[in-house]
Amino acid sequence: MSWDSVGSTQPSGTRLGVVTEGSLTKGLTARLDPACSVEDMRVGRFVKIQGEQHDFFCLITDVMLGASNQQATEDPPAPGDHFLREVLSGTAIFGSIAIQPMLMLEKRPVDRVDPDELGGPRPVRTIPTHFAPVDVAREDDFDRVFAKPGDDSWEIGTPRDMDIPIRLDLDRLAERSNGVFGKSGSGKSMLTRVLLGGLIRRRKAVNLIFDMHSEYAWPREDQRGGARVKSLKELFGNSRVAVYGLVSRRPRPRSWPVDGEIRIGLNEIDIDDIALLADLLNLNETAVETSYLLQGRFGDGWLATLLDMAPADIKAFCEEVNAHAAAVSALARKLNQLLQLDFVTRDYVPRSSSSIEHVIRTLEQGSNVALAFGHESQLLPYMLVANVITRRIYARWTDLTHAADAGEGAKPPPLVITVEEAHKFLSPSAARHTSFGTIARELRKFNVTLLVVDQRPSGIDPEVLSQIGTRFTCQLNDDHDIEAMLAGVSGAGHLRSVLASLDSQQEAMLLGHAVPMPVVVKVRTIDDQFYEAVTAGGAGVVFPAGRRATDLVSLPDD
Ligand SMILES: Nc1ncnc2c1ncn2[C@@H]1O[C@H](COP(=O)(O)OP(=O)(O)OP(=O)(O)O)[C@@H](O)[C@H]1O
Ligand SMILES: [Mg+2]
Incomplete structure (x- = not known):
C-alpha cells in the first residue's frame, strides 16, 4: 500500500x-x-x-x-x-x-x-x-x-470513522439509571432524543420527561441549519405521548398545544420541596426547622396558613410553639414568591382534581408524558414542579410495588424519568432528601429509574454517579467534570485521553451497563432517516387525530 x-x-x-x-x-x-x-x-x-x-x-x-x-x-x-x-x-x-x-x-x-x-x-x-x-x-x-439487531437493541451511532452501527442492549439500559453528560451545545439533548426514541419505540419503559426547554414536547427549529426537529408526539402519536404544560397567564402560542395543564396547590408542596429550593428562595438554615413547626401545628395546610398569617397570628403561633417571630415572618415573606408562579394556587387541591394525579394516571396506563415548561423555563418553576411530581410518583410506584409483592394487583410499568440540570437535584446536599437521590441510589427496586442529563457531572453526588448504569459522555472541558466521569471506573487512565479527544458536537463516549466495553460513537443524526426508523412498522399515530391523551384517563371520585 x-x-x-x-x-x-x-x-x-x-x-x-x-x-x-x-x-x-x-x-x-x-x-x-x-x-x-x-x-x-x-x-x-x-x-x-x-x-x-x-x-x-x-x-x-x-x-x-x-x-x-x-x-x-x-x-x-x-x-x-x-x-x-x-x-x-x-x-x-x-x-x-x-x-x-x-x-x-x-x-x-x-x-x-x-x-x-x-x-x-x-x-x-x-x-x-x-x-x-x-x-x-x-x-x-x-x-x-455489541448487541445484535432486533427488538431488544437500539442503534446509537457509529464508531469513529467507520460506517458500522453500534447498538445498545435496551434491556440493560432500562435496568438502571443512566446519564447523558457534556458541555453546553455538545449534543446532549439530541442524544437523549435517540435514547428516548429507542425506549418508546421498543416499549422498554414508560417515560416522563421534564422538558425544561420544551425540546421534546413541541417541534422546533434546530439552531444549526434551521431544520425542523420533530416532537415526540409527532413521532409516536397521541395515544403514546401526552404533553402537559403549566398553567400560565401568558398566552401559549398555537404551536404549543397541550393535553393537560399543571396547577399545583400549596397543600401539594412539601417541606422537602422547599428545602431543595433553599438557595433559589434565599432561605436560611432555620427555615426548614420553622417549616416543620408549622406543619406540626397546621398539617398539610401549613403553607397556605403561613402565607395568610397577619403579624398578630404569627405572634400567637410563636408564643404557642416557642418559635422566633422574625424567623416566621421572614419565611412567610420568602415563600410568598411561590404565589407569583401562575401555576401555584392558594386553593386547596384535593386528590380527585389534582393535575399531578392526572399525570401519574397517564403514566400508569402506559402513556409517555412530556411536561413542557414553555415560558416557565427558569430554575424555580422547573425544580419545584419536577420535585413535587417525582416525589408523588415515587410514593405511588413504591406503594404499587409493595402491593404487587403482597399479591394485590400488578406491578407498575417500568418508568424512566428524564431530568435536565440534574446536578440541581442530585448535588451531595440535595441528593440526600430528594426523591431523585433515592431513585438513583435504589437502582430499580420499584421499577423507576432516571435518565439524568447534565453539563456539570462534578456537581452530582459521587455516590449517585457511581450508581449510574450507563454513562453517555459528550465533550467536557472542565477537568473536574472529566474526573467525575471516570471516577470509580477501573483502569480509567487510558480513557482520559479518549474522553479529551471527543468532537465538540455529536460524539460521545459510552461506558457502562448497556455496552460491553467503553466505545466512542458518532451519535446517530436526528434526521428523516432517524424518524423513519422510529416510526417504521406503525409505531406512529394509533388514535384519530385530535383525540387527546386526557380522554384516555379518568380519575376516580375521591
Ligand atoms: N445527533 C445529532 N443529530 C443532529 N444534530 C445534532 C446532533 N447532535 C448535535 N447536533 C447539533 O448540535 C446542536 C446542539 O445539540 P444539543 O441541543 O443536543 O446540545 P446540548 O448539549 O443539549 O446543549 P445545551 O446544554 O445547551 O442544552 C443541535 O442543535 C444540532 O444542531
Ligand atoms: Mg440540551
Whole structure:
C-alpha cells in the first residue's frame, strides 16, 4: 500500500502493524507498518489483535513517534528530501500506537464461519504474544461484541470513522439509571432524543420527561441549519405521548398545544420541596426547622396558613410553639414568591382534581408524558414542579410495588424519568432528601429509574454517579467534570485521553451497563432517516387525530 492509498478511514480488516511490547495493566504498543501513517490513526478507534489462542478487541489510546536509530532524529533529512525520508521510515523511524485490550474473543476456526456458534466476549485476562498482527476491526467483530439487531437493541451511532452501527442492549439500559453528560451545545439533548426514541419505540419503559426547554414536547427549529426537529408526539402519536404544560397567564402560542395543564396547590408542596429550593428562595438554615413547626401545628395546610398569617397570628403561633417571630415572618415573606408562579394556587387541591394525579394516571396506563415548561423555563418553576411530581410518583410506584409483592394487583410499568440540570437535584446536599437521590441510589427496586442529563457531572453526588448504569459522555472541558466521569471506573487512565479527544458536537463516549466495553460513537443524526426508523412498522399515530391523551384517563371520585 502506498502512502497515498491510506485514507483517513482505512477499510475494516486493514493490517496496521504488530504488537511489540506492553503489559496487561498498562496496555500494549504496536509498531505501525511503514505503509500506515500515524496521521491516519485516531484515538478512540477500534482494532483487533490476532493472538495465537484469542482475538483481542482493543481501543487505540495514544499515537506516538519512535526512532530506533538516534542518528536519524539528531540529523533529520532536509524538508524536501522525500527519498531519504522514505528510506528511513519503517526502519530507523516509525510510528506506533498505544492500544488497550478491552475484550477477549474466542478465535474463529477457519471451518466455522457462523459467529453465533462462538462464545461471547470475555474480560481480558492475558495479552497476545510478541508480533501479533493488529488490524482495523471488522464489522463482524463488532457484531460479536455489541448487541445484535432486533427488538431488544437500539442503534446509537457509529464508531469513529467507520460506517458500522453500534447498538445498545435496551434491556440493560432500562435496568438502571443512566446519564447523558457534556458541555453546553455538545449534543446532549439530541442524544437523549435517540435514547428516548429507542425506549418508546421498543416499549422498554414508560417515560416522563421534564422538558425544561420544551425540546421534546413541541417541534422546533434546530439552531444549526434551521431544520425542523420533530416532537415526540409527532413521532409516536397521541395515544403514546401526552404533553402537559403549566398553567400560565401568558398566552401559549398555537404551536404549543397541550393535553393537560399543571396547577399545583400549596397543600401539594412539601417541606422537602422547599428545602431543595433553599438557595433559589434565599432561605436560611432555620427555615426548614420553622417549616416543620408549622406543619406540626397546621398539617398539610401549613403553607397556605403561613402565607395568610397577619403579624398578630404569627405572634400567637410563636408564643404557642416557642418559635422566633422574625424567623416566621421572614419565611412567610420568602415563600410568598411561590404565589407569583401562575401555576401555584392558594386553593386547596384535593386528590380527585389534582393535575399531578392526572399525570401519574397517564403514566400508569402506559402513556409517555412530556411536561413542557414553555415560558416557565427558569430554575424555580422547573425544580419545584419536577420535585413535587417525582416525589408523588415515587410514593405511588413504591406503594404499587409493595402491593404487587403482597399479591394485590400488578406491578407498575417500568418508568424512566428524564431530568435536565440534574446536578440541581442530585448535588451531595440535595441528593440526600430528594426523591431523585433515592431513585438513583435504589437502582430499580420499584421499577423507576432516571435518565439524568447534565453539563456539570462534578456537581452530582459521587455516590449517585457511581450508581449510574450507563454513562453517555459528550465533550467536557472542565477537568473536574472529566474526573467525575471516570471516577470509580477501573483502569480509567487510558480513557482520559479518549474522553479529551471527543468532537465538540455529536460524539460521545459510552461506558457502562448497556455496552460491553467503553466505545466512542458518532451519535446517530436526528434526521428523516432517524424518524423513519422510529416510526417504521406503525409505531406512529394509533388514535384519530385530535383525540387527546386526557380522554384516555379518568380519575376516580375521591
Ligand atoms: N445527533 C445529532 N443529530 C443532529 N444534530 C445534532 C446532533 N447532535 C448535535 N447536533 C447539533 O448540535 C446542536 C446542539 O445539540 P444539543 O441541543 O443536543 O446540545 P446540548 O448539549 O443539549 O446543549 P445545551 O446544554 O445547551 O442544552 C443541535 O442543535 C444540532 O444542531
Ligand atoms: Mg440540551
